[in-house]
Amino acid sequence: MKVIVCKDYAEMSAKSAEIVADVMKNKPNAVLGLATGSTPEGMYAKLAEMNKAGEIDFSQVPTVNLDEYYPISPDNDQSYRYFMNKNLFDRVNIDKTHTHVPQGSAADGEAEAKRYEKFVRSLGGADIQVLGIGRNGHIAFNEPDTELVPETHITSLTEDTIDANARFFASAADVPTKALTMGMGTILSAKKIIILANGKGKHDAVMQMLKGTVTTSCPASFLNLHDDVVLVCDEACYNG
Numbered sequence: 001m002k003v004i005v006c007k008d009y010a011e012m013s014a015k016s017a018e019i020v021a022d023v024m025k026n027k028p029n030a031v032l033g034l035a036t037g038s039t040p041e042g043m044y045a046k047l048a049e050m051n052k053a054g055e056i057d058f059s060q061v062p063t064v065n066l067d068e069y070y071p072i073s074p075d076n077d078q079s080y081r082y083f084m085n086k087n088l089f090d091r092v093n094i095d096k097t098h099t100h101v102p103q104g105s106a107a108d109g110e111a112e113a114k115r116y117e118k119f120v121r122s123l124g125g126a127d128i129q130v131l132g133i134g135r136n137g138h139i140a141f142n143e144p145d146t147e148l149v150p151e152t153h154i155t156s157l158t159e160d161t162i163d164a165n166a167r168f169f170a171s172a173a174d175v176p177t178k179a180l181t182m183g184m185g186t187i188l189s190a191k192k193i194i195i196l197a198n199g200k201g202k203h204d205a206v207m208q209m210l211k212g213t214v215t216t217s218c219p220a221s222f223l224n225l226h227d228d229v230v231l232v233c234d235e236a237c238y239n240g
């Protein structure tokens, strides 16, 4: 895994936007695998700026997001669909019909997971997948466990994740307890992966991943099985 340590959040956001932009410049219809969470917000702002300046073009780009709460309406301001519209899709020249997020409002969640997996595979996987990391080492909503799931599936969120995400909801009781998420195999099917992490709180999870071994107690460690992964983090995260 390649490691890029930036001095702060702004530099991390600019550096990661540059990596995504390079993929888009080389392949105008590159499949972008996208992530939510507070970590990539700065990177999305930077990409929107670059789009406005005419440096990158989203008109031919399809996107696939990692995950979505379940059940949740796309109009709910805490849904990942809402987040993506607000932080990126409404700010760039993308065709919204080319943007894909697992459907949190699907009546049959299991069927939606199967449909989404098939769809991502039909695109040949992402050309670049952006990831954040949970403070417990989760990626997307693949939580630490004794076993991990390869394909898109419905999962229960851990107390730690519900607690970490409660800051966005009125209370922890309002955080959905389940989610639709790409599995480890779906994520690893991406041709290139960048994982972003900032702040002290992510230090332990990042260090576990950087050990280079693989353990289901740190799903991010599975990225060690992929040969084109870049960690872009800030000094606070790296130094702890």
Ligand code: GLP
Pocket (backbone or CB within 6 Å): 035, 036, 037, 038, 039, 040, 066, 067, 131, 132, 133, 134, 135, 139, 140, 141, 161, 165
């Ligand atoms: C969330 C998301 C992940 C994200 C992570 C970290 O629960 N499902 O995709 O990477 O937790 O979030 P944040 O960037 O806000 O720390």
